Amino acid sequence: MSSQISAPPPVTSLVRVRCVVAITALLVTPTQAQAQPAKAPTRQPATFGIGRAATPAEIAALDIDVGPDGAGLPPGRGTSADGAPIYAARCASCHGKTGKEGPNDALVGRVPGDAFPFARDPRAPKTIGSYWPYSTTVFDYIRRAMPPDAPGSLKDNEVYGLVAYLLFLNELIPADAVIDAASLPKVRMPARDRFVPDTRGAHKPAPGSSRRQ
């Protein structure tokens, strides 16, 4: 058998390969045959060509987020006077007549001296004025999710008016202030500098070290 392999007959290379495979199959046990390594896995291509290009219109229809720098704020404007009747009609039943009563989240109220007592006083309400670090978040959240019985139904000017009213109730802007894409990001929130990165090693766990709680 081995002499046949070392002195192959004059056949084409394809036939020769088949002969060698056949001879090898005779020489090894079934267990050995199964243990022979398979070909290496196919490497992933750079791209698969699956999916299709998104159109600018498709992106614009969904891209409603507002960044902390005001990026994404739409045209429009509103004042607290514009927002007050909308609040009474659409918001007060859940958040209270003045934004403090609930039953859902309290939206209005400052802590004396703008202190940050939340870890020691579980009853301190986390309102827009006491806890929210960015004014732009108020616009983004109302426009995307409020009111719960008709989310996404408020027009941009109505949202600007509501934001102005809530910022006014929190004593962050005067009653006649106009809130729009230019002015909203400039409203500085009292809790802005209270927020700090997670030090537990959330992004890079530190092996062998016992972290802070």
Place this chain on the structure above:
Amino acid sequence: MKKVSRRALLAGAAGLVAAGKTAAMQAPESPSDPSKVRGKPSKALGQRAPSEKPQRQVRSGAASGTPHQDLCGTITPADLHFERHHAGVPEIDPKTYSLLIHGMVERPMVFTLADLKRFPAVSRVHFLECSGNFGGRTGSAELTPQQLAGLTSTSEWTGVALATLFREVGARPQAKWFLAEGQDAALLTRSIPVAKAYDDALIAYGQNGEAIRPEQGYPARLFLPGWEGNASVKWLRRIELSDHPFMTREETSKYTDPMADGTARIFSFLMDARSLITYPAYPVTISRGWVEINGIAWTGSGKIARVDVSTDGGTTWSQAKLQEPVLSKAHTRFRHLWNWTGGEAVIMSRAVDEAGYVQPTRTDLIASRGVSSVGYHLNPITGWLVRPDGTVLYKQEPWG
């Protein structure tokens, strides 16, 4: 005997009373000798045995918890996986579903569900836990494992690696964060570091071998192993890559952690190591003799390295047996044999993970975090008080 008394007592547990009594009354009578009656024929969809009635504990319209006291092993049945949603469970047509990826990418693209399933898939077993998963501050000692920590579950998740999709759209190197947006009525949004996408994030469409459940984000969701559940945005419709986080409501006014030093942690994604004894636990009654204490342990940092069990209120600790294989970022079952001689005892468990993190005491947590109202990321060592009559209560400790 252990199983029977456990089941009977469970039926009487707070929150399960109605379901338990109904089940008992409606349970069909089994033949006295099943071997003398021809059995039932095959059918298209299997069901639990009629006497098995595990139920999620519905806490509100927006959350329900896994009945850990009724489960064994490590996998949570999909219909018992906990729920948490912020504007209800949306109904999404899989035929019209699509995922848009845009922002700092070379090629903004849209993927249908069929597209997502054409990409190379991966399946991994992971826990998912709501960061608000601590129910031990109610002032009651009559709390079940489900009430204490029902907002964690483990499934096998199948989907496409988010890294694969980011390569497909050509994510730009300056993109450090991405916004994930759901298609629920809250259009829930969270900002996630892009590094997580290249680590182990998935767009998941499969759960325990079938399509993910509507409550879990059908037809497709983001899944971030080891990170707080809220960030694994369900019913995912859009991803936008950016060089900064978006500061959404869920990551600023919610899901941040006030600290005792007057700051608040933001983007506190990691779920730290935790363990919980699920047997014996309220409301079972145990008998004298050998008891196999068991429970679950998990950590977002990787694998559970060790679970210690104490049967003397934390004075001495023994190493529990871990059920192999121990999987990364997954519930791990631990077991410890205990010969209960009948005296009052406090049993407790303490998890240690492969990053060296040790599950903290309640005192440690309060020193660092204070007593804030919501209490995200609370993972204290939890004890059960075994009384001389064999009844078991949650070992209640003051929280501030």
